[in-house]
Amino acid sequence: MAVVFEKPKALADITFHYCPGCTHGIIHRIVCEVIDEMGIEGDTIGVCPVGCSVMAYDYFNCDMIEAPHGRAPAVATGVKRANPDKFVFTYQGDGDLAAIGTAETVHSATRGENIVVIFVNNTTYGMTGGQMAPTTLPGQITQTTPYGRDTSVQGFPIKVCEMLSTLDGTALAQRVAVDSVPHVREAKKAVRKAFENQKNKLGFSIVEVLSTCPTNWGMSPVDSLKRLKEEMIPYYPLGVYKDKTAKEDNQQ
Amino acid sequence: MTHDIILAGFGGQGILFLGKVLAYSGLIDNKEVSWLPSYGPEMRGGTCNCSVVISDEPVGSPLVIEPAVLIAMNSPSLEKFIGSVRPGGTVICDSTIVDSPVTRQDVNVFYIPATDLETENNLKGGANIILLGKLIKETGIISKETFKKAIEKIVPPSKTQLIENNMKAIQVGMDS
Amino acid sequence: MERNLMKGNEAIAEAALRTGCKCFFGYPITPQTEISAYLSKKMPKEGGVFLQAESEIAAINMVLGASASGVRVMTSSSSPGISLKAEGISYIAGSDLPCVIINVQRGGPGLGGIQPSQADYWQATKAIGHGDFHVLVYAPCSVQEMVDTVTKAFDMADSYRMPVIILADGLLGQMMEPVTFPEKKTELPEKPWATNGHGNKRKHNIINSLYLQPDALENSVKNRFERYEELKANHAQAEAYLYEDADIIVAAYGATARIAKSAVNLARESGIKAGLFRPVTLWPFPVKEINEACKNAHTVLCCEMSMGQMIDDVKLALNCSKPVGFFGRTGGIIPKPSEILEEIKKTGGNA
Numbered sequence: 194m195a196v197v198f199e200k201p202k203a204l205a206d207i208t209f210h211y212c213p214g215c216t217h218g219i220i221h222r223i224v225c226e227v228i229d230e231m232g233i234e235g236d237t238i239g240v241c242p243v244g245c246s247v248m249a250y251d252y253f254n255c256d257m258i259e260a261p262h263g264r265a266p267a268v269a270t271g272v273k274r275a276n277p278d279k280f281v282f283t284y285q286g287d288g289d290l291a292a293i294g295t296a297e298t299v300h301s302a303t304r305g306e307n308i309v310v311i312f313v314n315n316t317t318y319g320m321t322g323g324q325m326a327p328t329t330l331p332g333q334i335t336q337t338t339p340y341g342r343d344t345s346v347q348g349f350p351i352k353v354c355e356m357l358s359t360l361d362g363t364a365l366a367q368r369v370a371v372d373s374v375p376h377v378r379e380a381k382k383a384v385r386k387a388f389e390n391q392k393n394k395l396g397f398s399i400v401e402v403l404s405t406c407p408t409n410w411g412m413s414p415v416d417s418l419k420r421l422k423e424e425m426i427p428y429y430p431l432g433v434y435k436d437k438t439a440k441e442d443n444q445q
Numbered sequence: 446m447t448h449d450i451i452l453a454g455f456g457g458q459g460i461l462f463l464g465k466v467l468a469y470s471g472l473i474d475n476k477e478v479s480w481l482p483s484y485g486p487e488m489r490g491g492t493c494n495c496s497v498v499i500s501d502e503p504v505g506s507p508l509v510i511e512p513a514v515l516i517a518m519n520s521p522s523l524e525k526f527i528g529s530v531r532p533g534g535t536v537i538c539d540s541t542i543v544d545s546p547v548t549r550q551d552v553n554v555f556y557i558p559a560t561d562l563e564t565e566n567n568l569k570g571g572a573n574i575i576l577l578g579k580l581i582k583e584t585g586i587i588s589k590e591t592f593k594k595a596i597e598k599i600v601p602p603s604k605t606q607l608i609e610n611n612m613k614a615i616q617v618g619m620d621s
Numbered sequence: 622m623e624r625n626l627m628k629g630n631e632a633i634a635e636a637a638l639r640t641g642c643k644c645f646f647g648y649p650i651t652p653q654t655e656i657s658a659y660l661s662k663k664m665p666k667e668g669g670v671f672l673q674a675e676s677e678i679a680a681i682n683m684v685l686g687a688s689a690s691g692v693r694v695m696t697s698s699s700s701p702g703i704s705l706k707a708e709g710i711s712y713i714a715g716s717d718l719p720c721v722i723i724n725v726q727r728g729g730p731g732l733g734g735i736q737p738s739q740a741d742y743w744q745a746t747k748a749i750g751h752g753d754f755h756v757l758v759y760a761p762c763s764v765q766e767m768v769d770t771v772t773k774a775f776d777m778a779d780s781y782r783m784p785v786i787i788l789a790d791g792l793l794g795q796m797m798e799p800v801t802f803p804e805k806k807t808e809l810p811e812k813p814w815a816t817n818g819h820g821n822k823r824k825h826n827i828i829n830s831l832y833l834q835p836d837a838l839e840n841s842v843k844n845r846f847e848r849y850e851e852l853k854a855n856h857a858q859a860e861a862y863l864y865e866d867a868d869i870i871v872a873a874y875g876a877t878a879r880i881a882k883s884a885v886n887l888a889r890e891s892g893i894k895a896g897l898f899r900p901v902t903l904w905p906f907p908v909k910e911i912n913e914a915c916k917n918a919h920t921v922l923c924c925e926m927s928m929g930q931m932i933d934d935v936k937l938a939l940n941c942s943k944p945v946g947f948f949g950r951t952g953g954i955i956p957k958p959s960e961i962l963e964e965i966k967k968t969g970g971n972a
Contacts, residue, residue, distance in 0.1 A: 256816035271686025300675035505883030
């Protein structure tokens with residue numbers, strides 16, 4: 194019988210610890226499919242964050258490093274500078290990337306660090322139990338915004354792709370989502386482009402993936418995907434915010 | 446034998462360079478040497494000083510507290526360090542710039558109008574070396590030959606004309 | 622071999638290059654910036670990596686990444702910057718990664734000052750980050766010893782897979798002294814544990830400090846402490862001077878030890894039987910060596926450029942078998958030999 198679907202080789206044969214309905218699984222899979230398709234598992238080093246995906250080092254079959262909270266882009270910089278011919282990616286959540294690690298994120302981008310950043314935005318700190326994240330939407334109730342995020346008190350969410358698209362070192366800043374099949378396909382294309390950019394030494398590529406957290410949102414997986422579509426996408430519009438390859442195409 | 450030396454003046458007068466020349470000279474004479482600059486935010490134009498030790502023994506503290514030799518290129522530096530010079534020590538000042546004479550009777554003071562001599566002899570920036578020339582003449586801490594070797598070592602190959610200028614300056618100092 | 626005159630900071634940098642240091646990540650801070658300046662000039666020409674990071678935090682994490690991927694890597698800073706690196710150092714230790722960290726100490730706490738100090742002894746030897754771990758700490762006292770120590774530090778870091786700190790100070794960093802360098806190292810140790818791409822030839826390597834199961838974490842810490850025992854037994858280092866007949870031993874490290882040595886010589890000239898004990902490794906502290914050095918002394922005087930930090934280890938090492946006095950200057954003031962001599966006389970050096 195013909196095989197029509199199988200686990201990517203780069204994805205380890207281990208039971209994930211993620212909650213039921215969590216979209217980390219889809220995003221892991223996308224990254225691994227791209228690694229497989231490009232045949233680069235043996236030349237890839239992944240850096241995982243502190244947050245729900247802290248144990249992702251067990252899930253990817255390439256070499257893996259667990260970084261301190263927020264420091265994955267700095268760790269990845271060290272790896273990449275020491276091994277410029279290898280592929281290096283970070284896999285980070287919103288608290289890791291856009292709060293405690295903002296400086297590392299911004300400066301890796303502006304240096305044009307030739308790495309891939311997979312940024313999983315689910316508007317909450319998942320692992321610690323659902324506190325306010327830098328990406329928590331206005332009005333959103335979390336453990337530390339029990340009356341809803343009040344922008345006059347807690348300020349506004351950070352739109353990471355928009356912010357990083359202003360930097361000359363950024364090669365790709367694209368926001369995707371994993372709430373529907375077409376969006377998952379789009380997400381995979383973006384991740385592939387990010388890795389191709391690294392291969393072509395174009396600089397810093399970030400793919401922001403809008404994701405869910407059924408457990409901390411207190412919703413069913415289906416309702417979570419609905420929230421992603423109806424509440425997150427309007428605030429965080431999907432699309433390409435910066436793409437150096439597109440610019441080159443235009444110039445031609 | 447240990448020579449404890451303090452060199453002091455304004456930033457830009459070549460104090461640290463003068464210290465380097467002395468330290469290199471000690472190195473060439475196979476002595477133990479140390480060179481310690483004052484460092485801090487006053488990098489340009491402020492006061493600047495430098496401790497140099499040239500010794501037959503391994504150098505203990507590189508920070509000179511009671512110098513046997515003081516070269517002072519301005520009044521604040523002279524005021525700051527004159528009290529710490531060992532009795533019998535040697536003090537050489539640039540009398541073009543230093544305006545009040547030393548009142549201590551127990552040290553040997555030499556007033557050299559180094560900045561004037563620099564101008565007269567067309568030796569731009571050479572006042573520090575002129576003062577060193579006087580020190581060589583009065584104390585023999587290093588020889589003129591050693592000085593030449595030290596200058597040749599310090600001056601980058603692209604600026605060899607500086608060697609000649611420095612040799613001229615040292616002679617002006619020795620003759621003063 | 623030709624003797625060269627070189628600043629301590631530059632000598633550290635050159636020694637690192639000759640020891641096969643491939644990457645340097647740092648952030649500017651006085652009084653250590655010459656290290657960065659020197660390496661930024663030299664490293665690109667030698668195929669190395671010099672990168673000025675956006676912060677000390679980023680710098681130490683770049684060190685983590687480069688070390689994880691198998692190259693020799695160094696960072697340097699001065700006291701306030703080392704505090705910022707604390708997090709990364711703990712992770713590096715917890716991940717069993719080698720690296721060399723230079724601390725050219727200045728006065729503290731807070732922004733403190735920029736003049737020489739030894740106020741980071743506790744930080745380096747007891748608590749350079751959270752958790753149960755040590756780093757190997759060397760305290761050289763001359764420019765030549767800085768060079769020798771850097772060479773040794775890289776080797777020890779690789780052998781024991783741990784961070785090594787060289788605890789210098791502004792005086793050692795800024796002064797010039799004659800120095801000779803070893804030949805450039807070409808053969809470096811293999812690192813089969815490194816995460817530099819498995820090349821489809823082995824199972825994936827993981828560099829990690831997370832152990833959610835308490836027994837697994839306890840095991841990993843205990844394994845590390847077994848290596849520490851080996852270090853303590855074989856690699857504690859010290860210098861003792863004029864100690865055989867000494868009534869009083871002055872204990873001092875780094876730049877202060879040079880000044881203390883001058884004071885000991887002055888004391889001998891005035892008929893006091895004084896000697897010097899200088900730990901070269903601050904962790905592990907040379908316990909056996911200090912007991913040997915103090916065997917005939919009736920009293921010990923600890924001298925530091927701080928309010929008294931190493932004195933704790935001196936007392937512990939001597940197990941309170943003799944009185945230990947203290948003399949220190951802090952805030953960036955370098956003690957004078959005459960001050961230490963006074964203290965030797967007061968503390969009971971019998972003429």
